[in-house]
Amino acid sequence: MIENDPFRCFVPYPEAPVKHASSGPLAGLTLAVKDLFDVKGYPTGAGSPTVLALSGIKTKTAPIVKAFLEGGARFVGKTHTDELAFSLNGKNAHFGSPVNPAAPNRITGGSSSGSMAAVAGRLADIGLGSDTGGSVRAPASYGGLFGIRPTHGRLPLKRAWPLAESLDTAGFFARDGEVFARAANAVLGKDRLSLPETPRLLLADDLFAQAVPEAERVLRNVVQRIVPILGQPETVRAVSDMDALYWAFRWIQGREAWASDGAMIERYAPPLGPGVAERFAFGKAVSDAEVARGDSVRKAFRAKLARLLGKDGVLMLPTVPDVAPLVSAGEPELEDFRNRALRLLCLAGLSGFPQISIPVAHRDDAPLGLSVIGPKGSDKSLVAFAVRFERAARIRLA
Template sequence: MPTEDPFRCFVPYPDAPVKNAAFGPLAGLTLAVKDLFDVKGYPTGAGSPTVLAQSGIKTRTAPIVKTLLDAGARFVGKTHTDELAFSLNGKNAHFGAPINPSAPDRITGGSSSGSMAAVAGRLADIALGSDTGGSVRAPASYGGLFGIRPSHGRLSLKHVWPLAESLDTPGWFARDGETFARVAEVVFGRDRITLPEMPRMLLADDMFSQAVPDAENILRNVVQRIVPALGQPESIKVARDLDGLYWAFRWVQGREAWIADGPMIERFAPPLGPGVAERFAFSKSVTDAEYAKAETVRKSFRAKLARWLGRDGVLILPTVPDIAPLVSAQEPELDDFRNRALRLLCLAGLSGFPQVTIPVAQREGAPLGLSLIGPKGSDKSLIAFAVKFERAARIRIA
């Protein structure tokens, strides 16, 4: 862990040696790792005192972490996560909240809160997070970073604390497109679908209307800035029933979260923090009928999005409805914002398609991201286009 941690990114574990290759494509880059991923020589706490108490020191490193170490990245510490990764706020009732280096009066977002803060605060060049319902994408938008939720199942989650099996993915943060793309070259093999140099762009008109009016106007203007270089996107409406998609996502996430953590919660009755306790209570209540209905909705939406995107399409949408909420916001306000955000974030989760968020704008001095969703398996070429898109927009966070 760095000797200085002004943004409270890192879990204060005793330092243990973590080997990395002396040479490789990521040599010279520092790596922070969310405390859901096992790292040999460290415990894995998952943002929970109960999980931490039972963890012990891990004897193996998660494959995704080892891949980065073997490529030359140098480990600098494990980062804070929201409790059991079941939050989008970045606040942990037991271990506190990291500070958002890009907007200190606003939340980091979660659950990959410490990983975002470490990269935005220049304490690490890259950081691993996980994304189930937006836990990389939302913090990346709030911190002015590149972030990705890869195609579901493309990267290993072995030796990683789960939340919802059919939604969980690893992901990572970087401050610049070049570094972001270097990681993609290391972790991904060949794309199953390779997007063309100039993909067919689809603007999700109904998703833009989910943003607050000021954020919507800013992001629509960003899209217009890329037209001279990349062309005019076609406007489409993604969801006839966005509430239906939202509830399908909630039911899938809830049922699977209870499968993952319910036995531990019922056995040890840990004192869960605000918001987390209510979400697990909801998770326990999800019925078989709701889960079955959610699976039907998910299958239908996945097929519909696959038809739209084909092998050459990219969907453009806001990452989240607005800049990060204020640190002073109370739980009901944060929960309302979370529910609004999930209506945007659930599309990639339900489909399993890759989504990249890019730093393109700011409002009231705080970062605001824009997202691209590509066909499943197009991750590397989607990142390449995202970097090109960000350069064309040229509204960068200072």
């Protein structure tokens, strides 16, 4: 277990023994687990004092955690999460906020804040998180890490605290491509669709335009650096109506979040933190008509993206609009950035397709990720491509 935690990554639970395989593809690597997933011998708090009080000590371990342990990874602790996983900022009004090791004056992002900080701070090799609206991908960009949101349903979520059932996924972080690929090979299983070694590259012009101009310039330069090795991308328009996608995601997420946590909130009236309270109130008020409209938009976008990618396409886009906001930013500024980020992050959630944030750039001395989205079920081959992409960018940069 970790005795020194300078980045405030870990929930200070009393230590309990957690068995792992003595050999396997992940032998010699350490694992940090977001405090949404059950680990035998520990409570599960979900970033909420009320959930923690109700939890009790778990007697079984979540299947996805077991998959890492059976692969040989050694558990080193449970990590902080934003309250009920309903935030992108990495701030928790009750338990405090982890420090971003890659940019201490900037937020970690959330809700997988502690897992990101543990990996970026070299306190763990692999960080298990969850991603509903960007909770692995945004922190990965902010911390200079690889981070994957797999195909929806690819990794099990049994014995994990839910947020929005049709959008929730498990995901994970790693600092370098070799460990990222080892983790993917250990837990992702067999691809339903394998990308070719050199997939058809698509640059989403409209999505790059969602980034701030300075970030867009930096990321477009990264794409140009990899062209001699990976080929010239085709420029495409990925989205017909960004506002429609944004609201479809908000309505679906809001309704499902209230379905997950609303009964607990109404029964115990927990003091919810800034932003979290407002998002649950929004979710409670979502109408049946809005959910139906959101589902219709989701189905149409999923079909459009499937046609665009085919069986061999990879879509490139900014993970988020810019580097992480400053820790000193106020709630209105953070909420504005969150809403802008959701316009990029909602695409994988609505489609259910896999997305990986790749650590390829910096701006203002802070990390900035570029993402790739692949066809449904192409996760392992998308990981292999993401690792090649990062190496190509690094070679050209050197």
